[in-house]
Structure formats: C-alpha cells, structure tokens
Amino acid sequence: MGKDVTFRVFRGEPDENGVACGEMVDYTVEMDEGMVVLDVIHEIQAEHAPELSCRWNCKAGKCGSCSAEVNGKSRLMCMTRMSDIEVETPPGEPVVVKPMKSFPLTKDLVSDISWAYELNMKIPPLKGPEEKDWVFQQHEADRPQEFRSCIECMLCINTCHVIREHQLFDEFAGPRFFVRLANLEMHPMDTSDRLAQIKEEFGIGYCNITHCCTEVCPAGIKITDNAIIPLKERIVTEYYDPIAWVAKKIGLRK
Numbered sequence: 222m223g224k225d226v227t228f229r230v231f232r233g234e235p236d237e238n239g240v241a242c243g244e245m246v247d248y249t250v251e252m253d254e255g256m257v258v259l260d261v262i263h264e265i266q267a268e269h270a271p272e273l274s275c276r277w278n279c280k281a282g283k284c285g286s287c288s289a290e291v292n293g294k295s296r297l298m299c300m301t302r303m304s305d306i307e308v309e310t311p312p313g314e315p316v317v318v319k320p321m322k323s324f325p326l327t328k329d330l331v332s333d334i335s336w337a338y339e340l341n342m343k344i345p346p347l348k349g350p351e352e353k354d355w356v357f358q359q360h361e362a363d364r365p366q367e368f369r370s371c372i373e374c375m376l377c378i379n380t381c382h383v384i385r386e387h388q389l390f391d392e393f394a395g396p397r398f399f400v401r402l403a404n405l406e407m408h409p410m411d412t413s414d415r416l417a418q419i420k421e422e423f424g425i426g427y428c429n430i431t432h433c434c435t436e437v438c439p440a441g442i443k444i445t446d447n448a449i450i451p452l453k454e455r456i457v458t459e460y461y462d463p464i465a466w467v468a469k470k471i472g473l474r475k
Contacts, residue, residue, distance in 0.1 A: 282405030357409035
C-alpha cells in the first residue's frame with residue numbers, strides 16, 4: 222500500500238462580475254508508484270469530487286491542455302511526477318494545485334485562454350514567393366524548426382511577469398507568440414514584414430529578458446535566447462541602427 226498525500230486544490234468559478242471566487246479544498250490520496258499529478262486529480266474526481274473541473278487530453282505532454290500551477294510553479298500536470306513533487310514539498314505540508322493565475326478562471330483548474338486564439342488570428346501567416354520552386358539551404362530550415370515543437374500550453378505566458386503581474390494582454394503578445402513570430406520571421410522563404418507589428422502592437426520592448434519563460438517550457442524551446450532576443454535585435458537594426466537606416470535610405474538595404 223502506498224502512503225497518503227494531502228492535496229490542496231483550488232475549487233471555484235467566476236462571480237457575475239467575472240472575478241474568480243473560491244476556496245482551497247484538501248483531499249487525501251493514496252499514492253501508487255509512477256503517478257503523475259494528473260493521475261492524482263483523476264483519483265480525486267473518482268473518489269472525492271466528481272464535479273472537479275480539469276482540462277486534459279493526451280496525457281503525454283503533447284497537447285498542452287493540463288497546464289496548472291503545482292506548488293507555485295507553472296507545469297503540465299501530466300508530466301509532473303509525484304516522486305519529484307514529494308521531494309520538493311516540505312514534510313507535513315500539502316501539495317498545492319491551482320489554475321494558471323495569468324488567465325481568467327473558467328472553473329476549478331480550468332483557465333479561459335480564448336485571448337490566445339484571438340491574438341493568434343492577428344499574426345500575418347507565412348507568405349512565400351509566388352514561384353513554387355523555393356530554394357534554400359538546410360541550415361536555414363533548421364533554425365526555425367525548434368519553434369514548431371511548441372504545444373501551446375501557455376505556461377510561458379502564465380510565468381511571464383509582464384502578463385502575470387501587469388495584465389498587459391492588449392499591449393504584449395507574450396513569449397508563446399514571439400515563438401510563433403520568430404518561426405515566421407526566420408523562415409527562409411517568408412516575404413512578409415512584421416517588424417512594425419512586433420514593435421508596436423505586440424510590444425516586444427516590454428520583455429526584459431528574465432528567461433523565466435524558457436525555464437518552464439516543457440518542449441525545451443530556448444524562447445529567450447533563440448526567439449525573443451533575435452527579434453529584439455531585428456527591431457534594433459530596423460529602427461535604431463543609424464548605419465542600417467542610412468543604408469536603407471540610399472537603397473543599399475531593403
């Protein structure tokens with residue numbers, strides 16, 4: 222028989238004004254070998270609270286659905302092993318599970334991420350040359366390949382202090398969408414110019430390079446170093462580099 226572990230899980234939903242209301246409820250679950258946090262949530266649903274709401278799908282770290290905060294850290298519940306959680310949780314303390322703080326609450330552990338889908342529609346898609354005989358080098362294809370492993374779990378958005386603490390949803394695209402923008406901007410055949418949009422509408426200047434988004438990415442994408450910093454460099458070259466500005470003016474650079 223496994224030992225019992227207490228989980229303190231958020232239970233609640235928004236009031237008529239959209240303000241999250243609820244309480245932390247304790248559940249005691251008997252541990253089995255190899256369990257992940259999502260297994261525990263399913264056990265709580267089966268044995269204690271069938272009405273507990275939780276979003277999940279693949280249970281393999283590929284769909285990004287089961288994002289939550291476990292012991293104060295943004296994680297995929299399906300990829301967070303209880304053996305690790307038990308080590309980090311102080312003796313006698315419960316394991317704390319909450320919904321993502323940055324997004325509006327739907328119910329219990331389910332967050333409303335509709336903002337992400339609306340923002341996604343504002344990004345101009347890939348636009349290649351009309352001629353279909355596209356030619357580029359392998360290293361040009363390899364560079365943005367990393368960004369395609371994003372599973373849109375939104376953990377990086379939930380961790381980013383610009384959104385988490387300041388709620389700048391209307392001014393800042395956040396790390397997940399800088400990953401998508403970097404994927405498009407670095408595509409060897411893309412002909413669209415999104416730099417003005419990245420600078421003004423998507424507010425990349427708000428990012429102060431804390432690497433917190435990279436630290437929580439379950440896909441291992443180096444968001445800060447490989448996506449955000451290169452985009453910032455392109456903005457600097459386009460708008461603040463006097464030599465590049467002069468070269469563009471006299472027609473030496475497009």
